Amino acid sequence: MRRALVLGSRVALGAIFLWAAATKVPDMAGFAKDVANYRLLPPALVPSVAAIVVGIEVVAGLALVSGVGARAAALVAGGMLVAFVGGLSQALLRGIDLRCGCFGGDEAATWGTVARDLVLLVPAAVVLWVSPGRGEPDATKLEHLDASAAKR
């Protein structure tokens, strides 16, 4: 049950991150404009940060879906989601009217978007705190050890 929960959480979260990156790749310049509209970064850093965000989404998504370094990827994904929540919230509180840039397109940034990112923190937390590896051996390693023992 616990393994199924972790598996479902990491695959779903990873797929969402990969999808988010895939929607941005066709128009990186447009995504950079969306990032600029948050008015959080010095203009000189905006294009680079936009590119870095998409790159991290790809790497974290792949790690989560494949299960390689999943807990670390969940930590990265969680950190990004917290940053997104902070960025969106400050824009909304300051009355900045903008596209969220979350999944490409023209989706407006709203408190619903903030809520969605907060919900996505749940699978990240599940992978980070419920998955094997936190104070106990990884299940895959146990299986590997069992196989090695059987060979002997």
Add this chain to the structure above:
Amino acid sequence: MRTLFQALVLSAAGAVLGLAGNRLTPQPARLGEPLVAAADAPGAMCQLAGGRLPVAPRISVEEAAPLCVACSALFVDARSAAEYAAGHITGALHLSPGEAPDPVLWRLGAYHTIVVYDRDPSCAQADQVAKLLLERGVQDVRVLTGAWPAWAAAGAPEASGPCAACGAHPQGGPP
């Protein structure tokens, strides 16, 4: 601690991938070039004016001018007929917010992108016309940021006189 270290490695790998892969994308971000918020860009007041969401995506004069020269976009003038006659973007159709767009819809279908503009940086009239066109099923409708004043100031192609191409299709239907 190990997870934190792995997370840092993943982040670094993502950063390298993002920066290196950006140039391979169809429309890469211009790394190293400062990028300001749309509301701070010249002629971009209509992007966010009045706390309303834009009806249609915006397009700048810099982006739109090549489309005019290459005839890959059709421009629609949402100002008055008198203003249109005094000067308009070369090849633009005239369509005021109060007019029914049906007589000119057949012309719009021949173009991938439709760019609507008016006289006012608030883009209110252009937004109304853009909304009409979107409701009639026109797919890629954009509103010109900075409106006619920005276009004229940029020295982009313009013409004058009444709209000769604004009538209904000669055969009464689409070509």
